[in-house]
Amino acid sequence: MTRAQPARVLLIVGGGIAAYKSLELIRLLRARSVDVPCVMTDAAEQFVTPLSIQALSGEPVHRALFSLSEDSEIDHIALSRSADLLVVCPASANLLARMAAGIADDLATTVLLATDKPVLVAPAMNVRMWLHPATQANVALLKARGVRFVGPEDGGMACGEYGPGRLSEPAAILEAIVGLPKQPLKGRHVLVTAGPTREPIDPVRAITNHSSGRQGYAIAEVLAEAGARVTLVSGPTALPAPPGCTRIDVETAREMLAACESALPADAAICVAAVADWRVREASATKLKKRPDASPPTLTLEANPDILATLAAHIERPSLVIGFAAETGDVVREATAKRARKGCDWIVANDVSPGTTTFGGARNQVDVIDENGCEVWPELDKHAVARRLVARMVEWFASRKGQRI
Structure with a gap:
Protein backbone atom coordinates (compact mmCIF):
# COMPACT_ATOMS: atom_id res chain seq x y z
CA MET A 1 0.00 0.00 0.00
CA THR A 2 1.38 3.42 -0.95
CA ARG A 3 0.95 5.87 1.90
CA ALA A 4 0.82 9.60 1.39
CA GLN A 5 3.28 11.68 3.38
CA PRO A 6 3.49 15.40 4.09
CA ALA A 7 6.15 17.33 2.17
CA ARG A 8 6.71 19.79 5.03
CA VAL A 9 6.33 19.15 8.76
CA LEU A 10 6.62 21.94 11.32
CA LEU A 11 8.14 20.27 14.38
CA ILE A 12 7.51 21.95 17.74
CA VAL A 13 10.00 20.67 20.30
CA GLY A 14 8.72 20.91 23.86
CA GLY A 15 10.60 20.61 27.15
CA GLY A 16 11.49 17.35 28.87
CA ILE A 17 14.25 14.78 28.94
CA ALA A 18 12.60 13.05 25.96
CA ALA A 19 13.39 16.07 23.78
CA TYR A 20 16.56 14.34 22.62
CA LYS A 21 14.39 11.89 20.65
CA SER A 22 13.20 14.76 18.48
CA LEU A 23 16.67 14.68 16.87
CA GLU A 24 16.12 11.13 15.66
CA LEU A 25 12.64 12.06 14.42
CA ILE A 26 14.12 14.90 12.35
CA ARG A 27 16.67 12.49 10.89
CA LEU A 28 13.96 9.97 9.94
CA LEU A 29 11.83 12.66 8.31
CA ARG A 30 14.74 14.13 6.38
CA ALA A 31 15.63 10.63 5.15
CA ARG A 32 12.16 10.59 3.54
CA SER A 33 12.83 14.00 1.91
CA VAL A 34 10.41 15.79 4.26
CA ASP A 35 11.27 19.41 5.06
CA VAL A 36 11.35 19.92 8.85
CA PRO A 37 11.40 23.55 10.04
CA CYS A 38 11.47 23.61 13.83
CA VAL A 39 10.16 25.69 16.70
CA MET A 40 11.72 25.27 20.15
CA THR A 41 10.27 26.25 23.49
CA ASP A 42 12.47 27.81 26.16
CA ALA A 43 12.21 24.58 28.17
CA ALA A 44 13.34 22.51 25.16
CA GLU A 45 16.61 24.42 25.07
CA GLN A 46 17.43 23.05 28.52
CA PHE A 47 17.68 19.55 27.01
CA VAL A 48 18.77 19.94 23.35
CA THR A 49 20.56 22.78 21.62
CA PRO A 50 19.21 24.83 18.72
CA LEU A 51 22.48 24.11 16.91
CA SER A 52 21.78 20.34 16.99
CA ILE A 53 18.23 20.87 15.70
CA GLN A 54 19.43 23.20 12.94
CA ALA A 55 22.26 20.89 11.88
CA LEU A 56 19.88 17.96 11.40
CA SER A 57 16.94 19.87 9.91
CA GLY A 58 19.02 22.07 7.64
CA GLU A 59 16.76 25.03 8.44
CA PRO A 60 16.90 27.94 10.90
CA VAL A 61 15.36 27.19 14.28
CA HIS A 62 12.51 29.50 15.36
CA ARG A 63 12.63 30.27 19.07
CA ALA A 64 11.32 33.72 20.00
CA LEU A 65 7.86 35.17 19.53
CA PHE A 66 9.36 38.66 19.22
CA SER A 67 12.63 38.62 17.28
CA LEU A 68 13.78 41.34 14.87
CA SER A 69 15.95 38.92 12.91
CA GLU A 70 13.27 36.26 12.61
CA ASP A 71 10.45 38.71 11.93
CA SER A 72 12.40 40.07 9.00
CA GLU A 73 12.59 36.61 7.48
CA ILE A 74 9.17 35.04 8.11
CA ASP A 75 5.73 35.99 9.26
CA HIS A 76 4.69 33.90 12.26
CA ILE A 77 1.16 33.43 10.96
CA ALA A 78 2.64 32.18 7.70
CA LEU A 79 4.91 29.86 9.70
CA SER A 80 1.87 28.30 11.34
CA ARG A 81 0.27 27.59 7.98
CA SER A 82 3.22 26.88 5.73
CA ALA A 83 3.51 23.21 6.67
CA ASP A 84 1.27 20.28 5.76
CA LEU A 85 1.30 19.09 9.37
CA LEU A 86 2.33 20.38 12.81
CA VAL A 87 3.96 17.87 15.17
CA VAL A 88 4.53 18.55 18.87
CA CYS A 89 7.30 16.26 20.16
CA PRO A 90 7.64 15.95 23.04
CA ALA A 91 4.48 17.52 24.43
CA SER A 92 4.74 18.19 28.16
CA ALA A 93 1.78 18.41 30.52
CA ASN A 94 2.25 22.17 30.61
CA LEU A 95 2.24 22.48 26.82
CA LEU A 96 -0.92 20.33 26.55
CA ALA A 97 -2.62 22.49 29.18
CA ARG A 98 -1.77 25.70 27.30
CA MET A 99 -2.97 24.18 24.02
CA ALA A 100 -6.27 23.13 25.61
CA ALA A 101 -6.80 26.58 27.17
CA GLY A 102 -5.94 28.41 23.94
CA ILE A 103 -3.09 30.29 25.56
CA ALA A 104 -0.61 31.92 23.16
CA ASP A 105 2.22 33.19 25.36
CA ASP A 106 5.22 32.01 23.34
CA LEU A 107 6.04 31.17 19.74
CA ALA A 108 5.06 27.49 20.03
CA THR A 109 1.58 28.11 21.43
CA THR A 110 1.00 31.08 19.12
CA VAL A 111 1.79 28.93 16.09
CA LEU A 112 -0.51 26.16 17.36
CA LEU A 113 -3.36 28.59 17.94
CA ALA A 114 -2.95 30.25 14.54
CA THR A 115 -2.68 27.13 12.40
CA ASP A 116 -5.34 25.76 10.10
CA LYS A 117 -3.40 22.53 9.47
CA PRO A 118 -3.63 19.12 11.19
CA VAL A 119 -1.80 18.76 14.51
CA LEU A 120 -0.19 15.58 15.84
CA VAL A 121 0.95 15.43 19.47
CA ALA A 122 3.42 13.00 21.05
CA PRO A 123 3.13 13.41 24.85
CA ALA A 124 5.92 12.64 27.32
CA MET A 125 5.78 13.15 31.06
CA ASN A 126 5.82 11.48 34.46
CA VAL A 127 3.21 8.75 34.84
CA ARG A 128 1.36 10.61 37.59
CA MET A 129 1.26 13.78 35.53
CA TRP A 130 -0.15 11.84 32.57
CA LEU A 131 -2.81 10.11 34.70
CA HIS A 132 -3.80 13.29 36.56
CA PRO A 133 -7.45 14.18 35.87
CA ALA A 134 -6.44 17.65 34.65
CA THR A 135 -4.12 16.20 31.99
CA GLN A 136 -6.67 13.59 30.94
CA ALA A 137 -9.33 16.31 30.63
CA ASN A 138 -6.99 18.39 28.48
CA VAL A 139 -6.23 15.39 26.26
CA ALA A 140 -9.93 14.59 25.83
CA LEU A 141 -10.65 18.22 24.92
CA LEU A 142 -7.84 18.37 22.36
CA LYS A 143 -8.93 15.07 20.80
CA ALA A 144 -12.49 16.35 20.55
CA ARG A 145 -11.11 19.36 18.64
CA GLY A 146 -9.38 17.05 16.16
CA VAL A 147 -5.84 16.99 17.53
CA ARG A 148 -4.28 13.57 16.91
CA PHE A 149 -2.15 11.73 19.48
CA VAL A 150 0.54 9.09 19.24
CA GLY A 151 1.39 7.53 22.60
CA PRO A 152 2.41 7.84 25.28
CA GLU A 153 3.68 4.32 25.87
CA ASP A 154 4.21 2.32 29.04
CA GLY A 155 7.82 2.09 30.18
CA GLY A 156 10.56 3.13 32.54
CA MET A 157 11.18 6.84 32.98
CA ALA A 158 14.14 9.02 33.80
CA CYS A 159 12.66 9.62 37.27
CA GLY A 160 12.73 5.88 37.99
CA GLU A 161 8.98 5.32 37.84
CA TYR A 162 7.19 2.99 35.41
CA GLY A 163 3.89 3.39 33.58
CA PRO A 164 2.19 5.35 30.81
CA GLY A 165 3.91 8.61 29.96
CA ARG A 166 6.97 7.51 28.00
CA LEU A 167 7.40 9.16 24.60
CA SER A 168 6.64 6.89 21.66
CA GLU A 169 9.69 5.81 19.72
CA PRO A 170 10.59 8.07 16.78
CA ALA A 171 9.79 5.26 14.32
CA ALA A 172 6.24 5.02 15.70
CA ILE A 173 5.83 8.80 15.50
CA LEU A 174 7.12 8.72 11.92
CA GLU A 175 4.53 6.05 11.08
CA ALA A 176 1.78 8.25 12.51
CA ILE A 177 3.09 11.26 10.55
CA VAL A 178 3.27 9.40 7.26
CA GLY A 179 -0.24 8.03 7.63
CA LEU A 180 -1.92 11.10 9.11
CA PRO A 181 -2.86 13.32 6.14
CA LYS A 182 -4.69 10.48 4.43
CA GLN A 183 -7.99 8.99 5.66
CA PRO A 184 -7.98 5.64 3.86
CA LEU A 185 -11.24 4.43 5.44
CA LYS A 186 -13.27 7.54 4.66
CA GLY A 187 -16.72 6.45 3.50
CA ARG A 188 -16.50 3.11 5.32
Missing part, protein backbone atom coordinates in the same frame (compact mmCIF):
# COMPACT_ATOMS: atom_id res chain seq x y z
CA HIS A 189 -18.76 2.17 8.22
CA VAL A 190 -17.16 -0.06 10.84
CA LEU A 191 -18.99 -1.72 13.74
CA VAL A 192 -16.90 -2.41 16.87
CA THR A 193 -17.92 -4.19 20.06
CA ALA A 194 -15.92 -3.64 23.24
CA GLY A 195 -15.82 -4.30 26.97
CA PRO A 196 -17.54 -7.00 28.99
CA THR A 197 -21.21 -7.88 29.14
CA ARG A 198 -23.05 -8.13 32.46
CA GLU A 199 -25.73 -10.80 32.90
CA PRO A 200 -27.94 -10.24 35.98
CA ILE A 201 -28.40 -12.91 38.61
CA ASP A 202 -30.50 -10.66 40.81
CA PRO A 203 -30.66 -6.86 41.28
CA VAL A 204 -27.20 -6.77 42.93
CA ARG A 205 -25.24 -9.65 41.38
CA ALA A 206 -24.18 -10.44 37.83
CA ILE A 207 -22.07 -12.73 35.64
CA THR A 208 -19.31 -10.69 34.03
CA ASN A 209 -15.56 -10.73 33.38
CA HIS A 210 -12.38 -8.67 33.74
CA SER A 211 -12.39 -6.98 30.32
CA SER A 212 -11.61 -3.25 30.60
CA GLY A 213 -12.63 -2.39 27.04
CA ARG A 214 -9.27 -0.71 26.34
CA GLN A 215 -8.40 -2.73 23.23
CA GLY A 216 -11.79 -2.24 21.59
CA TYR A 217 -11.84 1.47 22.40
CA ALA A 218 -8.32 1.88 21.00
CA ILE A 219 -9.40 0.17 17.76
CA ALA A 220 -12.49 2.38 17.52
CA GLU A 221 -10.37 5.52 18.05
CA VAL A 222 -7.82 4.56 15.37
CA LEU A 223 -10.59 3.66 12.92
CA ALA A 224 -12.15 7.10 13.42
CA GLU A 225 -8.74 8.72 12.84
CA ALA A 226 -8.52 6.73 9.59
CA GLY A 227 -11.77 8.37 8.46
CA ALA A 228 -14.21 5.54 9.15
CA ARG A 229 -17.69 6.12 10.53
CA VAL A 230 -17.50 4.06 13.70
CA THR A 231 -20.36 2.58 15.70
CA LEU A 232 -19.01 1.39 19.05
CA VAL A 233 -21.31 -0.99 20.92
CA SER A 234 -19.91 -1.06 24.44
CA GLY A 235 -20.54 -3.11 27.52
CA PRO A 236 -20.04 -1.51 30.95
CA THR A 237 -16.67 0.29 31.14
CA ALA A 238 -15.22 3.36 32.83
CA LEU A 239 -13.71 4.63 29.56
CA PRO A 240 -14.77 7.86 27.83
CA ALA A 241 -16.17 7.52 24.32
CA PRO A 242 -13.40 7.77 21.71
CA PRO A 243 -13.55 11.00 19.66
CA GLY A 244 -15.48 10.74 16.43
CA CYS A 245 -17.32 7.53 17.36
CA THR A 246 -21.01 6.85 17.97
CA ARG A 247 -21.17 4.84 21.21
CA ILE A 248 -24.13 2.66 22.11
CA ASP A 249 -24.09 1.47 25.73
CA VAL A 250 -25.45 -1.99 26.55
CA GLU A 251 -25.35 -4.39 29.48
CA THR A 252 -26.21 -7.91 28.31
CA ALA A 253 -25.24 -10.09 25.36
CA ARG A 254 -28.77 -9.94 23.96
CA GLU A 255 -28.72 -6.14 24.12
CA MET A 256 -25.33 -6.12 22.39
CA LEU A 257 -26.56 -8.35 19.57
CA ALA A 258 -29.66 -6.20 19.06
CA ALA A 259 -27.53 -3.05 18.91
CA CYS A 260 -25.14 -4.66 16.42
CA GLU A 261 -27.94 -5.77 14.11
CA SER A 262 -29.52 -2.32 14.30
CA ALA A 263 -26.18 -0.79 13.24
CA LEU A 264 -26.00 -2.83 10.02
CA PRO A 265 -25.18 -2.47 7.20
CA ALA A 266 -21.47 -2.01 7.79
CA ASP A 267 -18.35 -2.54 5.72
CA ALA A 268 -16.57 -4.28 8.59
CA ALA A 269 -17.35 -5.63 12.03
CA ILE A 270 -14.72 -6.12 14.75
CA CYS A 271 -16.02 -8.12 17.71
CA VAL A 272 -13.58 -7.27 20.49
CA ALA A 273 -16.07 -7.50 23.38
CA ALA A 274 -15.68 -10.30 25.90
CA VAL A 275 -19.27 -11.51 25.73
CA ALA A 276 -20.54 -13.78 28.52
CA ASP A 277 -21.21 -17.23 27.06
CA TRP A 278 -24.02 -17.95 29.50
CA ARG A 279 -26.77 -16.14 31.39
CA VAL A 280 -29.08 -17.11 34.21
CA ARG A 281 -32.26 -18.53 32.69
CA GLU A 282 -34.48 -16.61 35.11
CA ALA A 283 -32.83 -13.73 36.94
CA SER A 284 -34.39 -13.04 40.30
CA ALA A 285 -36.39 -9.82 40.62
CA THR A 286 -35.38 -9.58 44.28
CA LYS A 287 -32.05 -10.06 46.00
CA LEU A 288 -31.19 -13.68 46.70
CA LYS A 289 -30.69 -13.84 50.46
CA LYS A 290 -27.74 -15.50 52.11
CA ARG A 291 -29.08 -17.39 55.13
CA PRO A 292 -26.95 -19.34 57.64
CA ASP A 293 -29.29 -22.35 57.58
CA ALA A 294 -29.82 -22.52 53.82
CA SER A 295 -27.80 -23.92 50.92
CA PRO A 296 -26.58 -21.61 48.17
CA PRO A 297 -29.16 -21.11 45.43
CA THR A 298 -28.93 -23.23 42.30
CA LEU A 299 -28.45 -21.15 39.16
CA THR A 300 -29.70 -22.62 35.89
CA LEU A 301 -27.66 -21.26 33.00
CA GLU A 302 -28.47 -21.05 29.31
CA ALA A 303 -26.38 -20.03 26.32
CA ASN A 304 -26.21 -16.44 25.18
CA PRO A 305 -26.49 -15.62 21.48
CA ASP A 306 -23.22 -15.87 19.54
CA ILE A 307 -22.72 -12.33 18.25
CA LEU A 308 -19.68 -13.06 16.09
CA ALA A 309 -21.24 -16.09 14.40
CA THR A 310 -24.53 -14.24 13.91
CA LEU A 311 -22.83 -11.31 12.16
CA ALA A 312 -20.70 -13.68 10.04
CA ALA A 313 -23.84 -15.45 8.79
CA HIS A 314 -26.09 -12.38 8.63
CA ILE A 315 -28.05 -11.47 5.49
CA GLU A 316 -26.35 -8.06 5.78
CA ARG A 317 -22.95 -9.59 6.56
CA PRO A 318 -20.15 -7.02 6.59
CA SER A 319 -17.48 -7.57 3.94
CA LEU A 320 -14.86 -8.13 6.64
CA VAL A 321 -15.75 -9.79 9.95
CA ILE A 322 -13.03 -9.93 12.61
CA GLY A 323 -13.34 -11.72 15.93
CA PHE A 324 -11.21 -11.69 19.06
CA ALA A 325 -10.42 -14.88 20.96
CA ALA A 326 -9.45 -14.63 24.62
CA GLU A 327 -7.92 -18.05 25.24
CA THR A 328 -5.78 -20.07 27.64
CA GLY A 329 -3.68 -23.12 26.85
CA ASP A 330 -2.91 -23.63 23.14
CA VAL A 331 -4.11 -20.19 22.08
CA VAL A 332 -3.45 -20.51 18.34
CA ARG A 333 -5.07 -23.93 18.04
CA GLU A 334 -8.16 -22.82 19.96
CA ALA A 335 -8.45 -19.59 17.96
CA THR A 336 -8.00 -21.37 14.62
CA ALA A 337 -10.85 -23.73 15.49
CA LYS A 338 -12.95 -20.77 16.61
CA ARG A 339 -12.44 -19.01 13.27
CA ALA A 340 -13.71 -22.03 11.37
CA ARG A 341 -16.62 -22.52 13.76
CA LYS A 342 -17.75 -18.89 13.74
CA GLY A 343 -17.36 -18.30 10.00
CA CYS A 344 -15.45 -15.03 10.40
CA ASP A 345 -12.59 -13.80 8.21
CA TRP A 346 -9.94 -13.07 10.82
CA ILE A 347 -9.47 -14.06 14.45
CA VAL A 348 -7.22 -12.00 16.70
CA ALA A 349 -6.08 -14.35 19.46
CA ASN A 350 -4.70 -13.29 22.81
CA ASP A 351 -3.64 -15.16 25.92
CA VAL A 352 -5.61 -14.40 29.09
CA SER A 353 -3.95 -17.00 31.30
CA PRO A 354 -3.27 -16.08 34.93
CA GLY A 355 -0.22 -13.83 35.10
CA THR A 356 -0.92 -12.06 31.81
CA THR A 357 -2.13 -8.46 31.74
CA THR A 358 -4.33 -8.76 28.65
CA PHE A 359 -7.48 -8.09 30.65
CA GLY A 360 -7.21 -4.66 32.25
CA GLY A 361 -3.64 -3.94 31.18
CA ALA A 362 -2.22 -1.43 28.70
CA ARG A 363 -0.35 -3.94 26.54
CA ASN A 364 -1.32 -6.94 24.44
CA GLN A 365 0.34 -9.71 22.46
CA VAL A 366 -1.81 -11.11 19.69
CA ASP A 367 -1.74 -13.63 16.85
CA VAL A 368 -3.82 -12.83 13.77
CA ILE A 369 -5.29 -15.87 12.05
CA ASP A 370 -6.84 -15.76 8.58
CA GLU A 371 -7.24 -18.10 5.60
CA ASN A 372 -3.48 -17.92 4.98
CA GLY A 373 -2.43 -19.02 8.45
CA CYS A 374 -1.17 -17.35 11.61
CA GLU A 375 0.69 -14.05 11.86
CA VAL A 376 2.47 -13.60 15.19
CA TRP A 377 2.75 -10.03 16.46
CA PRO A 378 5.12 -8.86 19.22
CA GLU A 379 3.81 -7.51 22.51
CA LEU A 380 2.66 -3.94 21.92
CA ASP A 381 0.81 -1.12 23.58
CA LYS A 382 -2.91 -1.60 22.87
CA HIS A 383 -3.00 1.52 20.71
CA ALA A 384 -0.09 0.12 18.69
CA VAL A 385 -2.05 -3.12 18.25
CA ALA A 386 -5.01 -1.03 17.07
CA ARG A 387 -2.89 0.93 14.58
CA ARG A 388 -1.41 -2.27 13.17
CA LEU A 389 -4.80 -3.98 12.87
CA VAL A 390 -6.37 -0.95 11.15
CA ALA A 391 -3.40 -0.75 8.75
CA ARG A 392 -4.03 -4.40 7.89
CA MET A 393 -7.71 -3.61 7.25
CA VAL A 394 -6.76 -0.70 4.99
CA GLU A 395 -4.55 -3.03 2.96
CA TRP A 396 -7.38 -5.59 2.76
CA PHE A 397 -9.87 -3.04 1.43
CA ALA A 398 -7.28 -1.54 -0.94
CA SER A 399 -6.52 -4.96 -2.43
CA ARG A 400 -10.20 -5.35 -3.29
CA LYS A 401 -10.72 -1.91 -4.73
CA GLY A 402 -13.13 -2.10 -7.62
CA GLN A 403 -14.44 -5.50 -6.56
CA ARG A 404 -17.86 -6.20 -5.16
CA ILE A 405 -17.25 -7.05 -1.52
